[in-house]
Amino acid sequence: MIRCTSRLGSALIVVAAFFGVASAAVEPDELAAGVSLELAKARARNISRLSYELALSIPDALAQPVTGTNVLRFHLADPTRPLVIDFDAEGAAEAIVAANGVVVATRAVNGHLVIPAVSLRRGANTVRIDFRAGNAPLNRSADFLYTWFVPAQARRALPCFDQPDLKGRWTVTLEHPAQWQSVANGAELDRLRTGDRVRVRFGETQPLPTYVVAFVVGDMKVETATRAGRTMRMFHRESDAAKLASNRDALFDLHAKALEEVERYTGIPYPFGKFDFVLVPAFQPGAMEHAGNIAYKAESLLLDETATQDELLDRAHVIAHETVHMWFGNLVTMRWFNDVWTKEVFANFVADKVTETQFPQMRHDLKFFLGNHGSAYAVDRSAGANPIRQPLDNLSEAGTLYGPIIYSKSPVVMRQLEALLGEAAFREGVRTYLRRHAFGNATWDDLITALAGSTKLDLRQWSHMWIDEPGRPVIRTELDVEDGSVKRLALRQRDPLGRDRVWPQQLRVTLGCDGHAKRIVADLVSREVDLTRSLDGCVPDYVLAGGEGWGYGEFELDARSQSYLEGAIPGIDDPLARGVAWSALWDAMLGGRMTPDRWYEMALLTLRVERDVQLIENWLYDLNIVWWRFLTPAQRAERAPDLEALLRGRLDAATDPGLKSAWFGTLRSVAITPATVAWLQALWEREATMPGLPLVEADETALAHALAVRSVGGEQRILDTQRDRITNADRKARFEFVRGAASSDAAERERWFRALEDPAVRQRETWVLDGLRLLNHPLRAEQSTALIPKSLDMLLEVHRTGALFFDANWTRDTLRGHSSPRAAAAVSHFVDDLPADYPPRMRELILQSSDLLMRAARVHAPADEPGD
Numbered sequence: 001m002i003r004c005t006s007r008l009g010s011a012l013i014v015v016a017a018f019f020g021v022a023s024a025a026v027e028p029d030e031l032a033a034g035v036s037l038e039l040a041k042a043r044a045r046n047i048s049r050l051s052y053e054l055a056l057s058i059p060d061a062l063a064q065p066v067t068g069t070n071v072l073r074f075h076l077a078d079p080t081r082p083l084v085i086d087f088d089a090e091g092a093a094e095a096i097v098a099a100n101g102v103v104v105a106t107r108a109v110n111g112h113l114v115i116p117a118v119s120l121r122r123g124a125n126t127v128r129i130d131f132r133a134g135n136a137p138l139n140r141s142a143d144f145l146y147t148w149f150v151p152a153q154a155r156r157a158l159p160c161f162d163q164p165d166l167k168g169r170w171t172v173t174l175e176h177p178a179q180w181q182s183v184a185n186g187a188e189l190d191r192l193r194t195g196d197r198v199r200v201r202f203g204e205t206q207p208l209p210t211y212v213v214a215f216v217v218g219d220m221k222v223e224t225a226t227r228a229g230r231t232m233r234m235f236h237r238e239s240d241a242a243k244l245a246s247n248r249d250a251l252f253d254l255h256a257k258a259l260e261e262v263e264r265y266t267g268i269p270y271p272f273g274k275f276d277f278v279l280v281p282a283f284q285p286g287a288m289e290h291a292g293n294i295a296y297k298a299e300s301l302l303l304d305e306t307a308t309q310d311e312l313l314d315r316a317h318v319i320a321h322e323t324v325h326m327w328f329g330n331l332v333t334m335r336w337f338n339d340v341w342t343k344e345v346f347a348n349f350v351a352d353k354v355t356e357t358q359f360p361q362m363r364h365d366l367k368f369f370l371g372n373h374g375s376a377y378a379v380d381r382s383a384g385a386n387p388i389r390q391p392l393d394n395l396s397e398a399g400t401l402y403g404p405i406i407y408s409k410s411p412v413v414m415r416q417l418e419a420l421l422g423e424a425a426f427r428e429g430v431r432t433y434l435r436r437h438a439f440g441n442a443t444w445d446d447l448i449t450a451l452a453g454s455t456k457l458d459l460r461q462w463s464h465m466w467i468d469e470p471g472r473p474v475i476r477t478e479l480d481v482e483d484g485s486v487k488r489l490a491l492r493q494r495d496p497l498g499r500d501r502v503w504p505q506q507l508r509v510t511l512g513c514d515g516h517a518k519r520i521v522a523d524l525v526s527r528e529v530d531l532t533r534s535l536d537g538c539v540p541d542y543v544l545a546g547g548e549g550w551g552y553g554e555f556e557l558d559a560r561s562q563s564y565l566e567g568a569i570p571g572i573d574d575p576l577a578r579g580v581a582w583s584a585l586w587d588a589m590l591g592g593r594m595t596p597d598r599w600y601e602m603a604l605l606t607l608r609v610e611r612d613v614q615l616i617e618n619w620l621y622d623l624n625i626v627w628w629r630f631l632t633p634a635q636r637a638e639r640a641p642d643l644e645a646l647l648r649g650r651l652d653a654a655t656d657p658g659l660k661s662a663w664f665g666t667l668r669s670v671a672i673t674p675a676t677v678a679w680l681q682a683l684w685e686r687e688a689t690m691p692g693l694p695l696v697e698a699d700e701t702a703l704a705h706a707l708a709v710r711s712v713g714g715e716q717r718i719l720d721t722q723r724d725r726i727t728n729a730d731r732k733a734r735f736e737f738v739r740g741a742a743s744s745d746a747a748e749r750e751r752w753f754r755a756l757e758d759p760a761v762r763q764r765e766t767w768v769l770d771g772l773r774l775l776n777h778p779l780r781a782e783q784s785t786a787l788i789p790k791s792l793d794m795l796l797e798v799h800r801t802g803a804l805f806f807d808a809n810w811t812r813d814t815l816r817g818h819s820s821p822r823a824a825a826a827v828s829h830f831v832d833d834l835p836a837d838y839p840p841r842m843r844e845l846i847l848q849s850s851d852l853l854m855r856a857a858r859v860h861a862p863a864d865e866p867g868d
């Protein structure tokens, strides 16, 4: 509790002591806002044996502050320097600090509390802080609170040492309304009820970095299940009993299976005792690996019966990913967030191995290719490409490190590394790394050291190109066929930035030889590799250097292969080779070596007959982009009847509900003919049905929005009715929030957008993004173009006040509906006019998010005016 009355008196007594004692000063860099690298290094040298005893009182009224006490116990090596504790909350200056039993005057500087050295001693110290918690990372609503502290947000709620290499044991007590539930990292010890309040004590945790410390409190239900002798609990707020029942067992099974597989891979038992997970409605990220207490976005775990195969696999994958983090990230933690990618790459890499055993019927090599290459390429082909490992001076910028490069490029790179070392040696190195650094911290170099024990290769040089350099090589196929025989086949790489960089990698080249696929393994370790002698008489119809989804780069097809593949993808037997061929043509279209119109014809021809579910689901996504962004309105109007007929036909013919759902989702998204729009409206009015695909609430909500942006008339009634159809309070509030962005009145949409200038309005970030997508829908892009500069202008503020990923999502959803030269010019002008001190990573973010816009605008630019 905060004892405001006593503070002033005791503070005055010790102020003199503070200024009177000569002691080593804190370097100014250590007191910079955020958590600077200097501060982190100085503290890591000085502090050890850290533990926290946190007690928080959570009132039932949202207007009341959360108050509490945190007792920090630690050893100091050097007590002659003032101690810097992170606490960046509004009430920080009023916190009462007692060091070793004596209340001391502390300075509140830039989100830190500075404790004078005179109050400290060598060896064991105890600092008790009574405080009012900051609200920002507590995500409070009337009957619910959940924390999300990554990367360094704990300090914005409570006083602590908010850096990953000061791991502490946490003992947490939460006091809250008795009818609420609560969950924390430690096992629940007891509940003591007093009147309408309850005090819940949680047991001491293993050493944890602050970013995986978490608690959730509020109106929740709890499901319990036991699998393989382990009792797990699931906390949730789902009101739809049938939806819960149809997902419940699968969620426990998936976690149990993931735990078992990761224990097997690492050879280390689950390190954190109890195991719970929480389904948070509209959670900002997909999930967060809070130790023993994983948080998930409820919507991505509680699937509808129409869930596509991709959604089922994605769900298994996200569960495996978070479970893997218990070892990679939580047991062994990066020393600093510049190595955050090391935990993410393993989470994805090992999760792939886990889901392979869970979905044996699926093509996982294809899943890997589709899940990683496309999103990594989207960044690496842009002018804002970043390397996997980036320097980081301050944790306040740690959020800018996250993105497709660490999530999607690094697994590709890690697979190459595994291939270089061999699977068994690689796993042995990884196990050594985990054992060596268990409950501690490590760097990428520590991992390379552990792996280097099992190879003679120069891993450091390899690491430099793939880990420290941005971008991707252009790998061109040079195929020279004369008089029916091959004179020469070679692969040649070049650096698209003209810096003569050479990326060493292994390629698995697929060639079409007389209707059969032939594979050549090629080590492209210099600029060129000649494959002429590996052909064995084959005169290939096509050469796919990225065949088998193994390599990484822009694979520039030779003319013979490109013209063959434009009409022949359906004739290729292997779905992975079809996927790789599609990807090469996608790059060709984006690179200007194929017109969007021609690409579209290829896509329709291919989609008409494709049977592979994964390919269909991924290709429909690309089709959507070309439809809205690369074709002109006139081209769309001309092609719509044919496209809609194709989609409707395949929807009707599909037997798998997931596949049906994929075809339907695309049809809903692209529909523009009056007949199809009327049919969509009939579905929404519940006057028509689709055999085999019952519409669920999420479908009807999406339909209501699709009808609204198409200005079908009567939008007010549609939106009112849809709101009344939604029974879950969280989802109803979300629908109401975005309503202004769905309005047919451009002025009202603009008012909705302008309201976002108030950070309080931006608090429900997923809701904001829903609205931004509607606001910037292609059919409304013309009116919203004028808002692009303002939206980009707000980016720094959004970055500063928002949670992780919000800045990137904000930019993406602002720009994703746009394709006009006018929109591209707005972004270009904004970037050109940026001040010299604009954060480079935020500039990169804008360049990454606007890549498709720029390419589309070049296509749409009048021929006599070069686009920017």
Ligand SMILES: [Zn+2]
Binding pocket: 321, 325, 343, 344, 347
């Ligand atoms: Zn992760």
